[in-house]
Amino acid sequence: MSSEILSNIMSLIIDITFFYIILFFLSLSIVLCIEIEINDFHPQERDGLLVLRDSLNSSINLHGNWTGPPCINNLSRWFGITCSNWHVVHITIQGVNLSGYLPSSFLQNITFLRQIDFRNNELFGTLPNLTGLVFLEEVKFSVNHFSGEIPLEYVELHSLKVLELQENYLDGEIPPFDQPSLISFNVSYNHLVGKIPETSLLQRFPKSSFDDNSDLCGFPLDKSCSVEPPAPPPFAIPPSSSMEENKKRLQVWIIALIVIVAAVLFLFLVIIAFLFCKRQAKGNERRRDDSTRYVFGAWAKKMVYNAGNSEDSEKLGQLEFCNKKFQVFDMDDLLRASAEVLGRGDFGVTYKATLETGNIVAVKRLSYINELHKREFIQQMQLLGEIKHENLVEIISFYHSEDQKLVIYELVSDGTLFELLHEGRGIGRIPLDWSTRLAIIKDIAKGLDFLHQYLSSHKVPHANLKSTNVLIHQDNQGYHSKLIDYGFLPLLSSSKENEEKLAISKSPEFVKGKKLTHKTDVYCFGIIMLEIITGKIPGHILGDEVEEITTNDLSDWVRTVVNNDWSTDILDLEILADREGHDAMLNLTEIALECTDMIPENRPKMSVVLRKIEEMEQIIKENE
Numbered sequence: 369m370s371s372e373i374l375s376n377i378m379s380l381i382i383d384i385t386f387f388y389i390i391l392f393f394l395s396l397s398i399v400l401c402i403e404i405e406i407n408d409f410h411p412q413e414r415d416g417l418l419v420l421r422d423s424l425n426s427s428i429n430l431h432g433n434w435t436g437p438p439c440i441n442n443l444s445r446w447f448g449i450t451c452s453n454w455h456v457v458h459i460t461i462q463g464v465n466l467s468g469y470l471p472s473s474f475l476q477n478i479t480f481l482r483q484i485d486f487r488n489n490e491l492f493g494t495l496p497n498l499t500g501l502v503f504l505e506e507v508k509f510s511v512n513h514f515s516g517e518i519p520l521e522y523v524e525l526h527s528l529k530v531l532e533l534q535e536n537y538l539d540g541e542i543p544p545f546d547q548p549s550l551i552s553f554n555v556s557y558n559h560l561v562g563k564i565p566e567t568s569l570l571q572r573f574p575k576s577s578f579d580d581n582s583d584l585c586g587f588p589l590d591k592s593c594s595v596e597p598p599a600p601p602p603f604a605i606p607p608s609s610s611m612e613e614n615k616k617r618l619q620v621w622i623i624a625l626i627v628i629v630a631a632v633l634f635l636f637l638v639i640i641a642f643l644f645c646k647r648q649a650k651g652n653e654r655r656r657d658d659s660t661r662y663v664f665g666a667w668a669k670k671m672v673y674n675a676g677n678s679e680d681s682e683k684l685g686q687l688e689f690c691n692k693k694f695q696v697f698d699m700d701d702l703l704r705a706s707a708e709v710l711g712r713g714d715f716g717v718t719y720k721a722t723l724e725t726g727n728i729v730a731v732k733r734l735s736y737i738n739e740l741h742k743r744e745f746i747q748q749m750q751l752l753g754e755i756k757h758e759n760l761v762e763i764i765s766f767y768h769s770e771d772q773k774l775v776i777y778e779l780v781s782d783g784t785l786f787e788l789l790h791e792g793r794g795i796g797r798i799p800l801d802w803s804t805r806l807a808i809i810k811d812i813a814k815g816l817d818f819l820h821q822y823l824s825s826h827k828v829p830h831a832n833l834k835s836t837n838v839l840i841h842q843d844n845q846g847y848h849s850k851l852i853d854y855g856f857l858p859l860l861s862s863s864k865e866n867e868e869k870l871a872i873s874k875s876p877e878f879v880k881g882k883k884l885t886h887k888t889d890v891y892c893f894g895i896i897m898l899e900i901i902t903g904k905i906p907g908h909i910l911g912d913e914v915e916e917i918t919t920n921d922l923s924d925w926v927r928t929v930v931n932n933d934w935s936t937d938i939l940d941l942e943i944l945a946d947r948e949g950h951d952a953m954l955n956l957t958e959i960a961l962e963c964t965d966m967i968p969e970n971r972p973k974m975s976v977v978l979r980k981i982e983e984m985e986q987i988i989k990e991n992e
């Protein structure tokens with residue numbers, strides 16, 4: 369009996385030992401696999417591709433897609449990249465408006481490259497250096513804007529099978545290609561010159577490979593290369609008699625005299641015409657012709673007509689002034705001001721009005737919201753008009769009648785944050801540096817924090833915070849930002865349709881129909897921060913890593929990239945090179961992600977956000 373128990377125990381011990389041995393080998397193999405995978409990731413290839421990504425613009429979002437390692441499990445999820453044996457072997461990005469200059473040495477470490485294909489794009493500058501790419505078989509750069517000469521070292525690419533350079537602006541002579549591997553060659557539609565080299569290889573290609581070049585000659589083209597004709601002898605001036613010379617001089621003088629007299633006469637006529645027109649214009653002005661008078665358009669004319677076609681501003685109704693300093697014009701002056709449309713928003717049209725008094729103001733005509741009750745409108749405008757802060761656009765005065773509601777703002781002259789961040793991207797744009805971006809973020813935070821304190825009883829004090837509602841003023845001390853379109857929510861709350869036009873409608877709580885609070889503004893602020901840091905337009909992120917689960921793809925995208933530990937991939941190209949700023953940029957990204965937390969209660973208060981930004985700014989200053 370006891371020997372049976374002993375043998376059972378022994379067999380149990382053997383089983384357990386066996387189990388642990390198997391477990392040990394299994395873990396070892398997993399570790400080895402991971403090790404192999406990590407070792408087989410080639411960071412220098414990634415670096416080369418990132419240099420390329422960061423130098424070019426395109427219709428596809430390379431910056432959002434080329435993140436993480438290019439080759440995982442021997443496959444690539446990067447647009448246009450193919451991997452083999454954990455190496456990048458193909459770069460194929462054709463027909464996607466890829467524009468810019470190829471960086472000089474981006475291919476240097478992609479040593480296993482077999483194919484590079486940038487056909488049908490808008491690439492400028494010289495062709496890239498391909499030295500050392502011994503496995504390169506296909507080079508396709510046709511239909512671009514490449515210029516300069518075909519690099520001589522291309523003749524050293526001994527594996528090259530296909531070279532397509534047609535439809536560019538290449539000049540100079542064709543290098544003596546003679547590698548036996550080359551089976552397809554095309555340099556047509558360029559500005560190449562000189563004789564086609566008489567190598568046995570080039571003589572094999574058809575005429576169409578060389579057609580339509582500026583000055584190319586020799587076989588297989590029909591044009592033979594003529595020998596340079598000797599330079600003509602220097603031009604000899606035939607002797608002329610002094611009589612003839614005098615006659616010619618006299619003729620020149622007569623012509624000059626006629627021209628001068630005609631010019632004086634013409635000038636005289638122009639002056640008379642100008643004086644006449646001026647008199648006419650004065651007369652017209654005095655008559656105050658209706659057609660030139662109400663430059664704001666038909667609505668202004670109608671207002672005057674309804675007021676009894678009178679010049680009396682009393683009948684038009686009064687402008688109510690929040691800032692008495694500006695009380696130097698009345699409604700009639702305003703309607704007679706010269707005006708131009710600044711933009712059209714969801715709630716009406718905004719004009720720039722230049723008054724005869726010399727004042728220039730912005731006039732917002734709230735025309736797409738009808739149900740603004742007079743008493744509520746006036747109360748709210750009086751309240752908003754009292755707000756004075758350097759980062760909030762000041763309300764100068766307002767006007768309410770049954771069919772016209774006007775808000776007159778101070779004019780902030782240098783465009784919006786949206787324009788500053790996104791307009792004119794590409795060649796020729798002056799990059800918006802990191803310190804300027806930080807200053808803008810701080811200005812917005814200051815303005816919003818003030819608003820939260822001043823309108824503390826309001827559900828959402830701003831409610832329409834987005835980059836088109838941040839106006840920019842530039843002076844010799846830099847950029848200053850001011851928030852506009854704040855405080856309208858109480859006037860719109862009766863209509864869901866109107867609320868949906870506000871920036872707060874993008875917040876998770878609005879989408880889910882939950883309670884809106886000050887934290888809803890904080891969410892909008894977080895999105896603006898991300899827009900400033902990434903240079904991306906909210907709602908415009910492409911790529912398969914972002915599914916449409918929330919209304920704001922920008923914060924989703926940033927979260928995905930940051931969680932995957934490739935944080936600097938989110939930074940706008942214009943600030944990426946500023947390595948010293950990376951820590952601050954990523955710290956601010958963290959704050960922005962806190963602000964855009966799906967749960968409103970988890971978001972910080974604006975006063976806390978402002979304090980954090982100021983502390984960060986202080987640290988940066990101390991480190992300088």
Ligand SMILES: Nc1ncnc2c1ncn2[C@@H]1O[C@H](COP(=O)(O)OP(=O)(O)OP(=O)(O)O)[C@@H](O)[C@H]1O
Nearest residue numbers: 710711712713714715717718730777778779780836
């Ligand atoms: N006070 C101002 N000073 C200078 N420009 C202004 C001023 N207010 C508005 N603008 C300009 O007028 C444009 C239109 O403004 P508006 O507020 O009518 O629409 P929006 O801000 O583009 O859209 P939304 O109605 O969604 O806020 C703005 O983009 C801005 O360029």
